[in-house]
């Protein structure tokens with residue numbers, strides 16, 4: 001981790017990671033469950049990829065359970081033989097055996113914990129990576145349906161739930177199942193009658209405990225919600241403190257906060273009361289049960305039907321079995337939650353990208369001309385399939401030409417770029433580059449031939465050099481510097497940022513609009529792609545920045561086929577050809593002077609949009 005200001009935390013505050021973990025854990029408690037456990041089958045291939053860990057986990061699971069079950073046997077031997085023979089040596093021996101059993105239990109349990117938890121972390125790491133691989137390859141139409149926040153929360157919260165399942169709940173469940181099966185069989189062997197009694201008592205103990213347990217859980221969620229509401233109330237009024245004070249509503253706000261606090265206190269009191277009842281019930285039922293079995297057992301010992309050691313063994317075994325049932329019931333909820341989480345992650349894994357490579361993708365000719373053609377292209381966004389955003393659009397951009405696309409807002413200019421970058425494919429019609437149909441290629445090889453500068457370019461946290469090389473990971477630092485020079489970005493990189501290797505801050509937010517755009521032009525230049533797509537910023541830059549960006553654009557356009565969504569007079573005047581879009585259709589095309597002379601939509605737009613610039 002680099003030592004940036006954002007990462008430095010004061011020692012008495014939780015770190016960013018700790019806060020994040022807390023938020024994720026809180027969100028996880030509120031996630032829904034699924035009574036259908038089938039989605040969990042989806043995890044099997046991930047588990048199968050780690051056979052050694054699975055084998056080690058299984059072996060230590062069984063060994064740890066066996067060692068735990070050996071403990072009551074050792075206790076029995078100690079009581080029956082140790083006490084009976086009563087020689088100090090025998091007692092020493094039996095205690096040594098007991099310590100030996102306990103020690104091996106410790107080693108097996110630790111190894112089981114290590115392998116099972118490691119397996120869980122591994123499975124979740126693999127699953128997370130797969131989900132992210134899938135997400136980043138999906139087309140923007142997916143993110144029009146599913147909010148980015150939702151996708152991210154699946155990647156964090158749901159993956160955490162699966163983590164806790166594979167890394168702990170599953171291990172608890174399997175361990176307790178093994179113990180329960182082993183414990184019960186040993187109990188039957190030790191005393192069939194007492195086992196029957198225990199089997200009757202266990203549900204008597206557990207049913208009321210679970211009923212109240214569920215109520216306590218619901219009450220504690222509702223108490224947390226009330227606290228969150230009170231906190232939101234406080235934060236809203238503190239944010240608006242000036243308004244609160246200006247309107248003399250301080251007492252009113254105090255009253256409301258007090259009320260919110262009281263409500264949350266009442267919720268908390270209910271939870272505490274339910275918990276107290278549960279504690280009392282738990283202690284009384286469990287101990288009555290134990291006493292009853294002990295009473296019956298002691299009578300058997302007195303009648304000579306059982307040795308004291310066998311009774312000791314039986315009591316320990318039944319405690320182990322009882323806690324096994326309790327643990328199983330407790331993790332049942334986690335297992336259902338993890339099934340829900342796996343289901344949500346599987347939905348992402350099953351998502352098929354809209355744009356996929358054909359089975360037998362074609363290749364571009366090695367020598368790229370940069371010749372773009374739209375042939376009768378019609379397109380509707382999947383989220384708005386009744387309305388065509390482009391209708392029968394045909395035009396061509398010949399190698400090396402600069403073509404400006406103009407049109408009123410909503411005309412379809414950006415949509416045209418989105419089709420060129422293959423975020424979507426046309427509903428009908430064909431887009432070709434150097435005579436190759438876009439649909440005959442994989443999206444990556446198609447996009448390789450394009451460099452794109454958007455209106456408001458995304459930059460990444462990192463250095464200026466990282467950001468330029470993002471355009472082309474194969475470029476050398478020297479090529480990146482050359483690109484920055486041509487994009488007029490070098491002066492501010494050296495002076496304001498302090499060099500190529502200096503961080504540009506959180507996503508370059510501290511850079512001005514012009515600086516961001518010049519860095520983005522450098523990123524596009526280093527890509528050295530045959531087609532350049534430029535989306536001129538509509539927001540006004542100051543005169544100096546405007547001049548620099550324009551120079552950078554001019555440099556980028558030289559010797560390259562360029563399509564530019566134009567907002568400036570200088571750009572349209574310099575373009576070889578202008579395409580005028582309106583309501584998704586090409587309504588005019590020609591040169592600036594032809595189109596002005598024609599007196600159509602372009603002439604009108606030029607008057608409204610460009611002319612003021614002539615006098616600026």
Ligand SMILES: Nc1ncnc2c1ncn2[C@@H]1O[C@H](COP(=O)(O)OP(=O)(O)OP(=O)(O)O)[C@@H](O)[C@H]1O
Pocket residue numbers: 144381383384389407408409410411412413414415416
């Ligand atoms: N993701 C989307 N889903 C549905 N409709 C969309 C989507 N994006 C754009 N549209 C619609 O498609 C039409 C064309 O939009 P587009 O963004 O291409 O216009 P534009 O010419 O670039 O406008 P502007 O100059 O304001 O950016 C508009 O009617 C718009 O509402």
